[in-house]
Amino acid sequence: MENITEAAVTEFINATVKKEEGHLHEMELFAKENYVPIIQREAGRFLSVLVSIINPERILEMGTAIGYSALLMANSCKAHITTIERDEEMFCLALDNIAKLGMQNRIRLIHGDAEAEVQNLPGKFDFIFIDAAKGQSPIHFDLALEKLAPGGVILTDNVLYRGMVAQKEDVGHKHRTIVNRLKEFLDSICNDERFDTAILPIGDGMAITKVK
Template identity: 35%
Template sequence: MSGIIQPEVQQYIRNLLPPRTGIFKEMEQEARDKIIPIVEPEVGHLLYWLALTKQSCRVLEIGTAIGYSTLWLARAVLPRGGQITTMEINRPRFEAAQRYFKKAGVADKIKLILGDARELLFELTEPYDFIFLDAAKGKYIEFLDKCVELLQPGGIMVAEDVFMRGMVISGQIDKRRNKTAVTRLRSYLEMVMEHPKLETIIIPVGDGVTISTRK
């Protein structure tokens, strides 16, 4: 958890969300037990709401983890015959996502790819109307222009964890190896806010998200 907003506010908002039962509850428990980073429930609900209200049909997710955010997006996209492509570099997490997609009955509707987004992303050519960026934070700058290229006009791009547990705001770095990521995230925020092809807002929900639409 990020500590970006007051814990009581975060908990109040979370308590108002529809109850997460079944597979979502199971995934949240696994993430806690194995210290796997997944989006907060309120961010998952935001992704669902955005994809639902925009009637998104072609979704690209960069960074699957165990598939928690993927299944939030699937709730909005798959009932209308949409498609989701998601990529994950970590094999154990990739295999966990496979397991959860099968359990949810959507494995045949989600294209799950094992590999490095630094290679896979740049092989893509087809357009998407929703892109969710939740990969290594230091790579957001590297991925930005390609994501904009793949994003259809009017499409949405969401980037997760842009405050990086508050370090981007405070400048107080918990580990030396995170210094570069924080610096790059700050640059990413400046770039995405000033990008000539995007309109962007920053929302202090979860650990901070940017929501951009292509002009």
């Protein structure tokens, strides 16, 4: 399986939803040319609308890449955003992009590993976007819980891993560990009484969790 939904459906949605303009559009082109895995358009639209509805005061993002999703969120609400990236090249590109859009006062970019950095962050966040390494999502989710304000929302990207998580046939040795880990993770967050979770077949699969 390569796509979560039929290619024609994704193509239709991507052709229909609002397109980003200016520097955000240039970032999309850069990401495509340089194989940087930024959020897909239909999932990006969902993220934008979601943060504009929730209207959080503080957002935490794990996995910045070039800063695309952080900038999308900054454009869609008034929140202060903290975002963490461990790769130095990505970190520098993100720094540059945030400065180009004059968002330095709204977005705090941290260079480091989410596992080490999150626990040192002061205060709580109303919305947490987990978009770092898929295999680490369960760990990042636990870290997020510690930093989430009461009634907060966690959005975890890439939970269906190109559809392999839903695949009945064996996914093969290379992907088995990560797929099993994601299955266990989804099972646990969907059946935990502390949370309300929905799984959405957009982008690479997203889980949205409201902590009661």
